[in-house]
Amino acid sequence: MQPMLPFILFAFVASITPGPTNILALTNASRFGLGAAIPIILGSCVAVSGMVIVIGIGLGATLTGHPLTQSLMSWGGLVWLSYLSWQMFRSAPAELHPETETPAGVPLGGLQAAALQLVNPKAWMMVLAVVGVFTVGHAHRIHLILRLSLVFLLISMPCVGVWAGLGRWAGKLFRSPSAIRGFNQVMAVMLFASAWLSLVV
Numbered sequence: 001m002q003p004m005l006p007f008i009l010f011a012f013v014a015s016i017t018p019g020p021t022n023i024l025a026l027t028n029a030s031r032f033g034l035g036a037a038i039p040i041i042l043g044s045c046v047a048v049s050g051m052v053i054v055i056g057i058g059l060g061a062t063l064t065g066h067p068l069t070q071s072l073m074s075w076g077g078l079v080w081l082s083y084l085s086w087q088m089f090r091s092a093p094a095e096l097h098p099e100t101e102t103p104a105g106v107p108l109g110g111l112q113a114a115a116l117q118l119v120n121p122k123a124w125m126m127v128l129a130v131v132g133v134f135t136v137g138h139a140h141r142i143h144l145i146l147r148l149s150l151v152f153l154l155i156s157m158p159c160v161g162v163w164a165g166l167g168r169w170a171g172k173l174f175r176s177p178s179a180i181r182g183f184n185q186v187m188a189v190m191l192f193a194s195a196w197l198s199l200v201v
Helices: 002-016 020-032 034-064 067-090 110-119 121-134 141-173 177-200
Strands: none
Touching (some): 002 121, 002 141, 020 034, 020 110, 020 121, 020 141, 034 110, 034 121, 034 141, 067 177
């Protein structure tokens, strides 16, 4: 258990700190309710855990040997997340259906959240750190990668869930159109900042 403690701490800090996935879970929960964030939590966390396996087994060496590919993936992800930030910033407050008091629109789905990890710079940094730091020189590398992937999944889901819970609380607190617009704009700026800070940190 002791050798796993540094990784558990890493997984917790990487999962609980602000990032595109956490902010999207928060935003969707604030707008559509806590249930709408569950597919985001499952899709994103399973996707990142799967990336640990795929990168750890062999793709990581390929990416390391092709820095141009890494760079193109990072910049593509930044452009996409910047676009999401702009859409969130300029979106009008969601109109409530009077009969249900739920907002119109469609929440982010699990498959969309999973696909988002492929262009999420923070996700790639976490995965490459896991493979590059915690598996080097290990005699049973594949077994370790599978175990790290599972541990990361079990830690990341409640961490993203905390952000969804904060979003649900914010959704109850901000009910007026101006408050909702302001909240969305703050979240959009945070999403934009979290994406670009991952490039320079």
